[in-house]
Amino acid sequence: MDEIKEQIVMAMSDLDLDTLHLGVQSLVSKGCDAHEIVGLLQQGLLQVGDRFARGDYFLADLIVSGMMFKSALSLVIADAPPPDSSNSRGRVLIGVMAGDIHDIGKDIIVQVLQTAAFDVLDLGVDVPVEAFIQAAGNYAPNIIALSGVMGGSLLEMKKVVDALAEAKISPAVPILVGGSCVSDLIIENIGDVHYAKGPVEAVEFCESVLEGLK
Ligand code: B12
Known part of the structure; x- marks a missing residue:
């Protein structure tokens, strides 16, 4: 499981959507806690922010990272009950x-x-x-x-x-x-x-x- 977690952080940081989805789906199917998965996504986003601050990433990359985060999050909360x-x-x-x-x-x-x-x-x-x-x-x-x-x-x-x-x-x-x-x-x-x-x-x-x- 630890390897998949590292993969998720790296995939978010590298803006690799396919690997990110595979990793998140895999953790969800293993019953990993939703908060933990969100934490991994956040770690990846922090790295995106650092890369942007260093000039390695541009605004378009920030936009992509935000879209990737939202789409990965939708996999995490897909089974959540609707608000009552x-x-x-x-x-x-x-x-x-x-x-x-x-x-x-x-x-x-x-x-x-x-x-x-x-x-x-x-x-x-x-x-x-x-x-x-x-x-x-x-x-x-x-x-x-x-x-x-x-x-x-x-x-x-x-x-x-x-x-x-x-x-x-x-x-x-x-x-x-x-x-x-x-x-x-x-x-x-x-x-x-x-x-x-x-x-x-x-x-x-x-x-x-x-x-x-x-
Ligand atoms: C994705 C992103 C974007 C996306 C946002 C998409 C979206 N729909 O939100 C887009 C592309 C739009 C964007 C634009 C810009 N961005 Co931006 N962005 C980011 C990035 C990579 C991730 C932010 C994020 O979503 N984090 C994940 C979430 C889950 O974390 P969070 O917001 O901290 O929220 C958690 C807690 O803080 C808390 N929380 C949040 N809100 C609340 C409220 C309450 C009440 C409570 C209790 C808790 C709580 O709970 C959350 C879950 O744990 C950060 C990098 C970083 N280090 O954060 C840069 C970053 C925030 N952006 C930055 C910049 C400079 C910009 C731009 C100015 C770039 C530009 N040149 O145009 C514009 C600004 C636009 C504007 N006027 O706001 C800087 C900000 C520097 C600063 N401190 O002022 C950062 C830090 C990047 C960097 N290192 O330079 N960005």
Whole structure:
């Protein structure tokens, strides 16, 4: 199994779609944990990012890597049960910061929250501050989740957080931030927010908020 895992990371990094699909299908059929497979795909994408930063890859390669990740992910989640909104545990509003169109990570968070029976309103990518305020007013979320990958997204997160506080939406509605622009070490710079590294921690956080409301 370890050899296939290495193959998956390399295939993602080398943009080799056929090998990637074969590897993922093989791990899925062996019953490998979905989170582990997503982690391997992410390791490969990190290498793509490094190769892009070194000038070995170009924008077209980044685009291909994003498409490959999504198609490999569809193999991983093919058997996942459809989200059940009849038994909703709470509402989460989510979006990617203005100026940032990276949605692969955000989509994983949405998928996992829905599978965990949360209702999610997904505002998509490149979301202006005002759209968060308006949606928060209309949708009455229990949690507001902000995603960002670009360096500039950190500043955008602070703008959204300040605007939500000014509109008196937070701190009553807690704000969860995530994405590779942020870490637990720097959230103090954004304001009164919580941080989760990945989908498992995001679900745990949302569950703890809903538990506190009971
Ligand atoms: C694929 C990709 C693209 C694709 C995106 C496709 C898509 N639909 O998302 C495309 C081609 C569009 C793209 C474009 C660009 N990209 Co790009 N891209 C990447 C790449 C290779 C992978 C990103 C990714 O999807 N990772 C996998 C996901 C699963 O990881 P993730 O986002 O971190 O999400 C996980 C966690 O962070 C967390 N999470 C995410 N969101 C949230 C939210 C919450 C609430 C929580 C709790 C957790 C959470 O959970 C996720 C699952 O574990 C990265 C390389 C890298 N090192 O990341 C560069 C990278 C992010 N891109 C970069 C750049 C520079 C660009 C461009 C400017 C290139 C250009 N010259 O035009 C444009 C920018 C466009 C824009 N305005 O946003 C830089 C960013 C540098 C920076 N820090 O500012 C990187 C780091 C590459 C590099 N090393 O230079 N890119």
